[in-house]
Amino acid sequence: MPFQPEPAYTHGQAPRTAILLCNLGTPDAPTAPALRRYLGQFLSDQRVVEIPKPLWWLILHGIILRTRPAKSAAKYASIWTPEGSPLAVWTSKQATLLRGWLGEAGHQVLVRHAMRYGNPSIASQLDALKAEGATRILILPLYPQYSGTTTASVFDAVYTWAARTRNVPELRFVNHYHDDPGYINALAATIQTHWKHHGPPDKLVMSFHGVPERTLHLGDPYHCESHKTARLLAQRLGLQKDDYQVTFQSRFGKAKWLQPYTEPTLIEMGQAGVGRVDVICPGFTGDCLETLEEINQEAREAFLHAGGKEFHYIPCLNDSNLWITALSRIAQQHLGGWPTQLPDAAALADAQAHARAGGAPAGACPVAH
Numbered sequence: 012m013p014f015q016p017e018p019a020y021t022h023g024q025a026p027r028t029a030i031l032l033c034n035l036g037t038p039d040a041p042t043a044p045a046l047r048r049y050l051g052q053f054l055s056d057q058r059v060v061e062i063p064k065p066l067w068w069l070i071l072h073g074i075i076l077r078t079r080p081a082k083s084a085a086k087y088a089s090i091w092t093p094e095g096s097p098l099a100v101w102t103s104k105q106a107t108l109l110r111g112w113l114g115e116a117g118h119q120v121l122v123r124h125a126m127r128y129g130n131p132s133i134a135s136q137l138d139a140l141k142a143e144g145a146t147r148i149l150i151l152p153l154y155p156q157y158s159g160t161t162t163a164s165v166f167d168a169v170y171t172w173a174a175r176t177r178n179v180p181e182l183r184f185v186n187h188y189h190d191d192p193g194y195i196n197a198l199a200a201t202i203q204t205h206w207k208h209h210g211p212p213d214k215l216v217m218s219f220h221g222v223p224e225r226t227l228h229l230g231d232p233y234h235c236e237s238h239k240t241a242r243l244l245a246q247r248l249g250l251q252k253d254d255y256q257v258t259f260q261s262r263f264g265k266a267k268w269l270q271p272y273t274e275p276t277l278i279e280m281g282q283a284g285v286g287r288v289d290v291i292c293p294g295f296t297g298d299c300l301e302t303l304e305e306i307n308q309e310a311r312e313a314f315l316h317a318g319g320k321e322f323h324y325i326p327c328l329n330d331s332n333l334w335i336t337a338l339s340r341i342a343q344q345h346l347g348g349w350p351t352q353l354p355d356a357a358a359l360a361d362a363q364a365h366a367r368a369g370g371a372p373a374g375a376c377p378v379a380h
């Protein structure tokens with residue numbers, strides 16, 4: 012792909028630091044055509060589905076994209092809000108709050124959010140940050156646990172953008188924060204607040220998004236990081252082994268995924284006489300289809316149908332103060348050494364002079380402007 016032309020005045024630009032919060036992405040509307048576009052992009056990513064391309068292309072276009080979009084659209088319609096898809100709403104809100112939090116802490120950094128699939132795309136937001144003058148960009152995925160299927164795929168999109176960019180900003184990447192004390196503390200506080208009003212359940216289920224089991228054997232740390240999050244959270248809540256259970260949800264396809272599976276486990280619990288379960292999804296930083304529909308609707312119904320008495324869904328961290336505080340600390344740790352103040356008056360005047368001259372400072376370029 013040819014490199015895009017870029018304005019030459021950026022040669023003399025004063026440095027600015029930026030953060031790009033990245034999430035998975037969501038369809039633009041709860042309709043079959045929007046779902047087809049979204050799922051087509053998502054499920055064509057070889058990080059997500061590792062089946063060899065020609066065979067997978069046939070299955071994806073011949074079967075999945077003919078049947079799944081309409082079914083998924085109906086599920087999305089059941090959780091859609093007047094502002095849009097919950098995942099998009101929370102992600103955008105988190106970026107706005109993080110900008111404010113960092114500003115309060117005296118850091119004048121640019122903050123935007125992007126989606127790996129759908130809109131706003133990672134490439135469009137990196138272009139926008141560059142146009143706003145960002146010369147250093149921290150890539151911060153909203154996935155606490157690293158997985159090749161999610162985190163690395165975000166990084167791929169950044170590398171692809173960089174590979175077609177002439178003047179590449181400095182880039183840093185956050186791999187994970189599954190054991191970050193602020194993140195664990197924010198989760199614990201959400202649960203404790205719920206228990207203050209409702210008392211503790213018979214069982215706390217911590218449900219993480221699943222991945223194919225083979226990725227664990229091929230070196231993906233996601234399984235271990237999910238279990239570490241759960242262990243730290245249980246410790247922080249003072250729970251014993253029998254008080255909680257880690258499960259994996261959202262299985263896709265016929266292959267074996269990480270076990271135990273969330274819904275079958277809840278059914279077993281209902282059948283075994285567990286009266287009340289509380290379910291939290293610590294791997295999701297914002298509520299979305301997988302938590303609001305799959306857990307709070309489908310899994311709830313399955314548990315109650317199997318004999319369970321009470322099902323409490325504990326929402327994701329979303330816009331909680333403790334979570335945004337944790338996120339801003341995680342960002343600040345990774346910004347270490349990068350200036351986070353607006354350029355001083357002299358640097359700005361210098362940059363403006365270069366911009367007016369249409370190029371770099373006099374004498375700094377090998378050619379006259």
Ligand SMILES: C=CC1=C(C)c2cc3[nH]c(cc4nc(cc5[nH]c(cc1n2)c(C)c5CCC(=O)O)C(CCC(=O)O)=C4C)c(C)c3C=C
Nearest residue numbers: 035036037038059083098158160161220222263299300301
């Ligand atoms: C096909 C394989 C999939 C893998 C591997 C996978 C991993 C994975 N996903 C998330 C987070 C989210 N997934 C969401 C939706 C979703 N996930 C898959 C498939 C895989 N995910 C599909 C097909 C869908 C779309 C919905 C559907 O049609 O069923 C979402 C919600 C998006 C939303 O719009 O609300 C999130 C978030 C993680 C963290 C993860 C691996 C660790």
Ligand SMILES: [Fe+2]
Nearest residue numbers: 035220261301
């Ligand atoms: Fe997923």
Ligand SMILES: [Fe+2]
Nearest residue numbers: 234235236238
């Ligand atoms: Fe493990």
